[in-house]
Amino acid sequence: MQNKWQQDQWVRPNLKRYRKLLCLVFFLGVITILCGVGLMFVAGYLISRTATHPYNILVVYVPVLLTRAFGIGRPAFKYLERINSHNWVLKITSSLRKRLYVTLESSALFLSEQFQSGKLLGFLADDIDHLENFYLRTIFPIVVAYLTGIVLLIGLGIVSWPYALVMFVLFVIILVVIPLLSQSIQGATRVRQRELVQDSYQRLTDATFGIADWMISGRETEFVQTVRKQDEPAGKLNRKANLFEWNRDFVVKLLFGLMIMVTIGWAALALTGHQESANYATAFTLGIFPLMDSFGAVPQAAEEGPMYQESLNRLNDLSRQVKPQPVKPEHLPAPQSLQKIHFENVSFHYPKTDTDIIQQVSFTVPAGQSLAIIGPSGVGKTTLLELLTGSLVPTQGQVWFDQLPAHDLQAVADQWFSVLDQQPFLFNTTIMNNVRIGNEQATDDDVKKAIQEVGLADLVNELPDGLETDVSENGVRLSGGQRQRLALARILLQDNPVVVLDEPTVGLDPITEQQLITTINRVLAGKTMIWVTHHLQGLNHVNQIIFLENGHLKMQGTPAELYRTNERYRNLYRMDLGE
Incomplete structure (x- = not known):
């Protein structure tokens, strides 16, 4: 003592x-x-x-x-x-x-x-x-x-x-x-x-x-x-x-x-x-x-x-505690050189706990393709995203970006990853400033183009102050779908190779949800997209789906393959449609 x-x-x-x-x-x-x-x-x-x-x-x-x-x-x-x-x-x-x-x-x-x-x-x-x-x-x-x-x-x-x-x-x-x-x-x-x-x-x-x-x-x-x-x-x-x-x-x-x-x-x-x-x-x-x-x-x-x-x-x-030293940025490859993301027998648990949140998970996402992660609440979907972005280090196995461990990208994470989650934060400033946060070097024309791409041009044109309109704290003057599109415009300006979509449509009505999904797929075409969602409808566009349950991969394949060969997936899909 x-x-x-x-x-x-x-x-x-x-x-x-x-x-x-x-x-x-x-x-x-x-x-x-x-x-x-x-x-x-x-x-x-x-x-x-x-x-x-x-x-x-x-x-x-x-x-x-x-x-x-x-x-x-x-x-x-x-x-x-x-x-x-x-x-x-x-x-x-x-x-x-x-x-x-x-x-x-x-x-x-x-x-x-x-x-x-x-x-x-x-x-x-x-x-x-x-x-x-x-x-x-x-x-x-x-x-x-x-x-x-x-x-x-x-x-x-x-x-x-x-x-x-x-x-x-x-x-x-x-x-x-x-x-x-x-x-x-x-x-x-x-x-x-x-x-x-x-x-x-x-x-x-x-x-x-x-x-x-x-x-x-x-x-x-x-x-x-x-x-x-x-x-x-x-x-x-x-x-x-x-x-x-x-x-x-x-x-x-x-x-x-x-x-x-x-x-x-x-x-x-x-x-x-x-x-x-x-x-x-x-x-x-x-x-x-x-x-x-x-x-x-x-x-x-x-x-x-x-x-x-x-x-x-x-x-x-x-x-x-000894903090791990990040790899120096000059020793890292350019984000545009990414060929694939690979989870290799990944398991994870927090210190002083014996239960693995993620257990022996393996899958590959080629660059430019999309992956949907589905499963009930509390099965490890968020943990999987944190392992992907390098915020967590696997207790077993490795998350690879080509030949580079994901954790080594932490020093330049803002150049590799963009995130659109359930409630993107908007600051108490103008629409122009909120979008430009994605890339401070962007010109006014770049911002206008991004807003046009995400389908907000008509809204902005109707506002008395246009792009100089103040959205108030957390965008309270905008609807949920409009806030998500504004955040999506930021991602376009960032132009990062990997986009993480963490339940971006939660809380939206079905029509707005479908419109946002369509917009995301259109403007982010060519990006490596990782979706976390509960909804199976609207996932026909993704290249691959994995189903997590208690930390294990229970299903894996394309939407068409799973619907054709997996009875449980078909039942989940029908339940999601309300049939």
Whole structure:
């Protein structure tokens, strides 16, 4: 554990960097608690002293002033502690998020090989928040409670060492024994709770990404069941954790009750021999109560420690990962020289998982031909596309672009691949600028020609500002088919040899869908096209179809061959037509 802490690159450097501010916050935290103790102590003395009818008001004048001082000092120091602690947290948060974003940006493609989308988003959402809470819910309450306990024990030792010794034993039970027991018993439960939450987050994210697939295949009920799969076990763990916390807090309160009884017993023996000393009996007893909030938070803070350790380990592992070096662009062939794409016995699974998402897949797509990938949701179609574009590296086999592995093209991927997906993003600018994103060197005539090719010329001519019309954020002023055609015009300007079409017609009405398919086939003739779709109708134009199921190739061939020889394909085709 100590070695891991010394190698930590996330929390430890920030604690060291802002150590002066952190020490100030700890100091203010201790002073705040001591002011609370002092307020109750002096109030107890004042109540007891005034009950004896002091002969002179000056006898209680000093306790009255101290009551005011502690009463004002407690919220004042609390306010200063909150300001400085929030300042410290904001500094730490800024540093942590900057480091995370830089790490992710420099390793984006590498990370896609290590994490599924849902897990990566859960990773982003949870880990930094956990490290922020590591201070707020673990470091601060534990350190402040320990420092306060040390100060009080020193003071009690001066007054009465036997009483201080008994209080030391009770402090150790509350601040050390119970937190360690709580961590050992509840630590694994907390980690498991977090795993279930992350799994639910991953399921929800991945299912939402493919929600159109679920709806098209009529599996809405299965979608809900998939997303809510971990609800019941998570609920059981929550109930178990809540029951343990209730019992633990009850035991802590019993120990504070014992602490009060000990104080009363000690006061009865040591402070009742003289009237002046008897006035302090109430003071010592009432001084115990402010410690409940401070000391009572320590077991909960220790219990959550393993959860923060998991986040810290994962972030440090991420920093230590060795990123693969991409091939230099000057050593790569020209995109126009592509002869074929070949999947050779390709299998893939994410690290720390045993199940292959893709299993022993092989097929070839000659340059200039088209391939349609079909199959139900969650069978690996998107993973196959990521392997094709080199975003993922096969765990077995290889994806070849002629004699070159697909992953080696990452440095020049923008020159090889164009992508048209379900929801192409349009920026809040003009039609001209949105299309020119495909090729910033394109002339106005090139843009106009591309728009003409995709069938948007009439629409543009009808607009008051023509090509200078603002489409608003994400093209909200355009219909779904018009947005897809605008994105298609970008692809024409890019003029890349490989075009990936990931469900581009989802959400369109049948007439618009057929028109878009016709346009795509016309304007992209001669390109190597890879289609991912659920619809079998409209695929008569493709050169080859493969059907994925549970990561395996179940069908492969031309549309005519499959319809003639494969009964399952014929049934799927008829179902797609609604027959």
